[in-house]
Amino acid sequence: MASIKKYRPSSAGLGVIRIALILASIAVILLSKRYLSAYPIIMYTVIGIFCAAAFAIGMILLPIIFAKSTYSISDEEIQKVSGMFFISRQFMKTSCIQYITTVTTPLSKLTGLNFIIVNALGGRMILLFLSMNDALEISASLNRTIRSNREQDS
Numbered sequence: 001m002a003s004i005k006k007y008r009p010s011s012a013g014l015g016v017i018r019i020a021l022i023l024a025s026i027a028v029i030l031l032s033k034r035y036l037s038a039y040p041i042i043m044y045t046v047i048g049i050f051c052a053a054a055f056a057i058g059m060i061l062l063p064i065i066f067a068k069s070t071y072s073i074s075d076e077e078i079q080k081v082s083g084m085f086f087i088s089r090q091f092m093k094t095s096c097i098q099y100i101t102t103v104t105t106p107l108s109k110l111t112g113l114n115f116i117i118v119n120a121l122g123g124r125m126i127l128l129f130l131s132m133n134d135a136l137e138i139s140a141s142l143n144r145t146i147r148s149n150r151e152q153d154s
Contacts, residue, residue: 007071007138010112013129014066021054071127073138075145078118080125094145096120102139108132118142 028050036043064084072079080090101117108114114135116127127138 004072004074005141007073007127007130007134009066009069009129010114010131010134011066012110012112012131014062016111016113017062018058021058025051025054066129069128071138073141078125080127090125092118092120092123092125094142095149097142097146097149099146100139100142102135104132104135116142
């Protein structure tokens, strides 16, 4: 029986998204004050709606989604569990994997913006917001599995 290793999205990714939401809120406030100052009711409504939505997304929705997301990797399969109200479970047999793509961004050790795209026979699974160490470990593990499956087929 193969060991199953579990991974979770990096909390650094959540922090980067929150910073982006704060910057977007500041931009909306400045643009609203500049272009909608002649219409104060519309200006304050736009600012209020956008700031409330950014707060709800950054402080309520995303932390729940990050907390409920897990990735389980074994020699036989990959399992992705994600969602908030409706939990989605994706399974993929490692024997079906054709290739993987590892996406890292500048300063990805600090930001947690590392992604792995697993392409299989007619399907795709994306592992989001991994730490740099987790992304490299998963990539190495999946590459070993792909190589061993190809050697068995030959």
